[in-house]
Amino acid sequence: MPDYGHDLTFGTFITPTNAAPATVVDLAKATEAAGLDLATFQDHPYQAGFLDTWTLLSYVAAQTERVSLSANVINLPLRPPAMLARAAASLDLLSGGRFELGLGAGAFWDAIGAMGGPRRTPGESITALSEGIDIIRGLWDTSTRERLVVDGEFYRVDGAKRGPAPAHDIQIWLGAYKPRMLRLIGRKADGWLPSLGYVKDLNDLTTSNATIDEAALAAGRTPGDVRRLLNIGGTFSAQRGDALLSGPPEQWAEQLADLTLEYGFSTYILSGDDARSMMILGQEVAPAVRELVRAERGADRTDPTSAVGR
């Protein structure tokens, strides 16, 4: 079941360079102006050339009205989960439900350690991430007045008050490639967020989807509970070519529709920091992909588990 039937959304991946803060903010505004759904920023708090992603997200949220915002993805080791949960809920409340939480386990351990953060093995970082998700979801859950206790190996909260509850169900998306993380996604997350640039072979996407789906089912969830998002890069040019995402908008639309129908992706996030490409994505590519996918889904409703639309 490669197409999970999610509605299609499109966004941008903006480099949060601090040399020209206004340019970064303008690209987020350009995302909104292009009719796109989502603006995202990478988070590398050890990187002195970048604006702090959390600050930037909050600042940009105040200067936009419609677009959703997310980190792509938050560096959990340098942003302890209890604080993160309250900050995320606050941003969601301030923005009227426009915040989503892309999360990562951390990768550059020397840089993280240099900042006074922990050093973790890949395995430890996944356990920590899983504990972090429990804390975050626990603090957002105000359906009970019981204080939150999570006694993890890496993160502990011991009787913290819950809340504030976010304005909407904040989605937790994880960036991941390896089976253990993929299984965690199937068990606990709302989305899988890989980058096309790191994918060597499209068949790997099929395998990864299957790993997520299996874990989801084993956890009593459905594969459709996990949105598949993809960071993409490419160039628009007049000539059609063989390469992925290098050609006219129509060709992009066909290729992205294929990625939706064959590999289950429903959110595409474009890097490149180029306002013109954003406009083409929002005004030309996105409607065309939606049209192509709608036509296919309409024609072939054989899979009863795929709920089209939201």
Place this chain on the structure above:
Amino acid sequence: MDYGHHLEFGAFVNPDSADPAGVVDLARRAEELGLDLVTVQDHPYQPALLETWTLLSWIAGSTDRIRIAPNVLNMAIRPPAVLARAAASLDLLSGGRLELGLGAGHFWDAIAAMGTPRLSPGESVDALTEAIELLRAVWAGDASSPLEVPGAFHALDGAQGGPAPAHTIPLWIGALKPRMQRLIGAKADGWWPSLGRLAPGDLAAGNAVIDTAATEAGRDPREIRRLLNITGSFGPTAQGELSGPPSAWVEQLLPYVLDDGVGTFVYAASGGADLERFATEVAPALREAVAAERHARSTPVGAVVPLAVRAKRREGIDYDTVPAALAATAVEPGHAGFAGVRNTYLRGGSPGLVLRPGDADEVAQALAFARSQPVPLAVRSAGHGISGRSTNDGGIVIDLSRLNGIEVLDVDTRRVRIEPGARWGEVAQALHPHGWALSSGDFGGVGVGGLATAGGIGWLGRKHGLTIDHLRAVEIVLADGALVRADAEHHPDLFWAVRGAGANLGIVTAFEFEVDEVGDVGFAQLVFDAGNVATFLENWGALQEAAPRDLTSFLIIGRPRGGQVVATVMATVDSDDPDTVISRLQPFATLGPLLQQAVQILPYPAIVATPDGGQHGQGEPATRSALVEHLTPEFAAAAAKLIHSGVSYFFQIRSVGGAVADVPPEETAYAHRSANFSVTAFGAGRTRLDAVWDTQIQPHANGLYLSFETDPRPERIADAFPPATLARLREIKARVDPENVFRDNFNVAPAEPGITAVAG
């Protein structure tokens, strides 16, 4: 004791998570009311409150003028390294509007419930002390030098420094006890208690502790602002402290200023109406009353220069006499922004003072001040000088980055006025919507000021000439401070000299250009295996010379690796027609085995994009430059030797010629018009590079392009300027800069008195 601080008034906004819109509205109201500061308490364990940093960032994004501060940040729960970058980021995003209130943490049960280690009161003060050091170390650092900050609670072990905030962010500490007060006296910029938690006499006692600690640390107690959170209400009659009419408030607040030295009152109003009375009735009346009293008592007022800043001042500069207009934006070694302005793209520097004038008049003032100081002077537009030394050690830099306007003067004649601090990437962006471009170079980060006074060998050079060929007028501040407009009719000799030797004459504060109509362009990167370098160079040179003018290509060769020489040809075709682009590039495909190729039709700004990041140059670049007519077999063989010698890690030949050669050599101070190629090598060390260059390349050179040359030997002046040009330049120099103030870039010595001017 009144410390004479400028009085400020702020709002204490309660970050109620049940009413986010109401919170933000009150913050906006504070701005509308003209208050100086909006502040937010921080209790991250308390879900009834919005998370403070998120809220402050949001408020910054929803306001334009008012400064923002946490009141005060819980430092027990917030890792300081990430906070340092977050604070700098918020300061940069908000245009310098962040101030930081910090606290050591108080409600330890709640803090520990969040998973944060519990500290004793003493430990928490030590941890805060470390956090303060760490914040300042990150802000003062730069990305190229890893920070080692030891600490028992907070340490950095090789983290990058930076970014520098937009202004020096003051650290104001919330405190009640002597230990914290001593910390404030020794290290912080402010004391920020709440009146409700103080008993009578506590302010005076706290001030005494702070002042003693400050004095012991060699600081002036006036460096430390005293802030006070207050509550209260308004009513027709006075009913106790801060409850009554504004006049009663003023009467009651006045002694806090005059006796306890409070400089900032932050009011926790119950709503907009009270805040309005505070802002519009209390604040002005209190300011007036304080001013009158200070006058009567002759209290010294205004900011004092902190010890930390004074300690880093350099000898020979009389900092106290910097003209007022420049003082506010000047950067000294002790300022937060110093790391961002000390270095240039290719050089490390350590100036004693960076002046950042905002208009031509301020440029003249800066120049007059600099001339009165016995230290080196450097002029900087965007700091990409190779020959130009736009930083120094212990001297003054006049930094023109604030003069960065780009303005279309006349659409019909495509006349554009551009200030020196603009960068070429920005110029390309600004011209593009009109369908225009101005050939400049190959790099968007380069400044207008340095390039447009030297030449400008760019991607569109063969079709559109040098940048200076488009120059129609300049406004220039001369050594004596005069602002002169030079063009073909007015000061024609100056106008002639600026176009090739401008750095010797003065500080150009504006350029007027006639720009070209340029659509999208073809841009190719072709990577070759240049096995036989000499043949490759010769063939490329011949192809390039024979090509139509719309094709301009540059060739780059790195250090050979394992015997392999890889050559990259970057070519621009001034055409948006794919067939034309392909047909221009086709012949190049035969140059050798192609390893990689990419051809695109792009908007001109895309090929001179402005790079990101600050300038972290270190040391001194070693480069050589030569202009040559043709890539003859002899030259090609010599260049091959240079390349194979390995002394150059970056060897580049740019095609010039075409429209560049249409201009007669005597028309501008850039005189080597017949050259078809500009040859440049960057070496790791000067001696080794010179040894090979002098013997191999120099014999084939017919002049050089000064912007790419760093050899300090005097012969190079004669290579840059042929005899007639040099003579005329020296004569002009003797008139406009007889004392040789401007000498940081290819210095032309003023002519000796008695030498007659060359006509022109």
